[in-house]
Amino acid sequence: MDKLDQFKLWSQELTHLRGISSILAWDQEVIMPPLGAEFRAQQRATLAGISHSKLVDPALSELLDELENEDLQELEQVNLRELRRQHEKALRVPETLVRELAEVSAIAYEHWVRARRDSDFSVFEPWLSRIIELKREEARCIALGGSSYETLMDEFEPSAKESQLEAVFSKVRPRLIELLQRIDGSPVRPKSLEGVYPVKEQDAFGRKILTSMGFDWNAGRLDTSPHPFCVGLTPNDVRITTRHTENDFSRALFGMIHEGGHGLYEQGLDEANYGFPVCDSTSLGMHESQSRLWENQIGRSRSFWEHWYPQLRKAFPGQLDHLSLDDFVLAINQVSPSLIRVEADEVTYGLHIIMRYEIEKKLISDEINAPDLPDVWDSKMEEYLGIRPSNAADGVLQDTHWSQGLIGYFPTYLLGNLYGAQLLNTASKEIPDLDSQTRSGNMSGLKEWLRVNVHTVGRALSASDLISKITGEDLSANYFLDYLDEKYSELYRL
């Protein structure tokens, strides 16, 4: 076997192991009977160990070195570069640290669940402290050149620079606060969507919309799970989940559109290159741009509901008779500061993210420590959103991320909004009748545009290079902020 074939085999094995591990995770969330958990954890640990050994194998180092001298095609170079990146990062973290992080995270997660249930931060605090120490150490080991936080962020948003993030986020924060205050002063009051929405009809309606978005049911599934998510096992097997609330169809529906946006990215990856690093989403931020763009910019737009609202009313007879189309569009875009990130609207969501980002950075740079968190959290909430949690469960304990060692992950949520708005701005220029397509329920133009420009590219370009290439300029907060300004000025008559 020549060197390149060996490399391909190695890469494919790692890819398949990752796909398998995703099946185990999906199954655990959606299907597995309760008593299955203990042995499933052992199965997953076994698989993780095998993958890790394959990734840090000295024979891979040799192979990668030898390939440096070969005459490779462009895509092969991308694959080589990416596998080397993963290989070297994995090599820099000692196995003892990897194991300790896995063990401590598992215990910390259990304590976080209990702490949140009892709204008692002290139960979680010592474990969070340990997680933060270990993550600081991990960042020191990997040491990509920038700050420790930038190093950790690289896992989720490869090649992202803290300075760039800082520049956009510091622009977003005051604009969102200001917009929120203007909305707060508006006399406009959205009506309630509460009603009786049978789960079966919610499911059927959601599937209709996913179909119109171009979600391929031959290469994907929709199921229910306690925490909605999307996972691409392969580009031909992409699974999304939702959960239904009887008295409010909108949670499940916008959740489905959101996960559907993620799902289109996974289904759109270039399957001809499956098995290689290039056939992977380029970053979590870019992934989130796909979900947010569909969920908010398309799915909560008046144009979209011009087509779908009559059908929604038919699906749930009598439930929405009191809402005109305009009432409805206002109701699904209601802005109101709230304590919980995952329930936040489009305007306040960014503030939830920015405060987490600011707190994480300080944690990793030793400026604050776990015991400081409740106070820091509550103060930021008050400063940015004007409300203060009355208990830790609705405050600092609400997210699972830190308990699992996911630090540097939060900013990708807001990056998603920014990328999404910037992309859609370009898409609107390149598809001149996009709005009239949307108004007639035809989403194929946008889906194809995203497929060609974003999905099939995969990891051939980093998120920031991709956004420059597609839109002709670097990441900018303006598109998102202008979109919000325009939309909410109209809705709330500002």
Place this chain on the structure above:
Amino acid sequence: MDKLDQFKLWSQELTHLRGISSILAWDQEVIMPPLGAEFRAQQRATLAGISHSKLVDPALSELLDELENEDLQELEQVNLRELRRQHEKALRVPETLVRELAEVSAIAYEHWVRARRDSDFSVFEPWLSRIIELKREEARCIALGGSSYETLMDEFEPSAKESQLEAVFSKVRPRLIELLQRIDGSPVRPKSLEGVYPVKEQDAFGRKILTSMGFDWNAGRLDTSPHPFCVGLTPNDVRITTRHTENDFSRALFGMIHEGGHGLYEQGLDEANYGFPVCDSTSLGMHESQSRLWENQIGRSRSFWEHWYPQLRKAFPGQLDHLSLDDFVLAINQVSPSLIRVEADEVTYGLHIIMRYEIEKKLISDEINAPDLPDVWDSKMEEYLGIRPSNAADGVLQDTHWSQGLIGYFPTYLLGNLYGAQLLNTASKEIPDLDSQTRSGNMSGLKEWLRVNVHTVGRALSASDLISKITGEDLSANYFLDYLDEKYSELYRL
């Protein structure tokens, strides 16, 4: 780490890889979207390759040798013996042969599907020829000492002797043929069960019966799939499937009881030893004894339906009014020679198996070859069952086993009937009120008896040692034959 701990780790990794591979298989049958097949095959091949490397690793040879000199406890000795058995068998088959068998089986399976669809044996014949050659070679490589067929059978029924099988099967064949002829001469005519049985109610009723059998829903699931099966991912995650026919509840119901019997075995394995060879069913024949015993000897008995028939009538109002309890019990035990094994009744089933067993043996010992099969098949059908297939799809092409290289598998189905009847005979003596328990819908006595005597023992004893230990005598065909004689003499007034 000491040698024993190393051994445990090795064994656990192999167990977890097997469990994972079962998840992939279950998912593919039950859940996976259609386009997922290609990459799933690659994932499964990757996993199989990793498992195989771990099993034939020279370091494992060394470890096993070193452990021979250690002072081990009884269960540790069982585990050592079993892993050595697997290790040595795997070592004897060259990797080229393993790979060729996997590749040829995959292609042969595709050709078998087409051949059966078009009822054209010639499409499958060359691939079956190749499979048989490869299996003959595999048997020569493994060479356990007995015949080639015995060597192949060892994969499914470890330690089984062809001479023992020959002794019991040659006794069963004439007795079944004779019983069938007597039934054929009976004036008794069972009534039809056809009706309208909504799938939802079939499902609910089946779940009730599975619950009464002691199937643990916290450690298992029931789903639907085109081909019903049971798979134990771990003793705490056991999955069974069924398929429903609207106009006949009995297919799904007896299928569920059958798979439930398999499921109880898997759930009853000693989970404290999960990760080691001892925590595994001892043979496919013993596994089938559990399903057949529940499906036929319990599930089709008059005693069982004394309790359940009124509830069945209530579940499907108006559908069974014309059948008394006796009519019903006769209807679910109707005997009638038919072409298809999986649709065969309890009396003719054994003849379907014996003819396959006889044909397989001749194939492996070079007495006949693939081109001879259609004629040999049709003649045996006529000789044993008095009917002749009018096409290959309903004849030699009906089973998938040979296309997948499963040779030596069929006899385990009949062994299951024999083991089951012999076990239930002993159980009836040791649980004196078993029949009245059954008549009152209480199956816990039998379930516990099987758990203690069969399930928790796992692989500590071979199937033939286990049957001797429990029943006090070697495998005998008498219990099965006497059970059939008594039951059908009464039902058909012979």
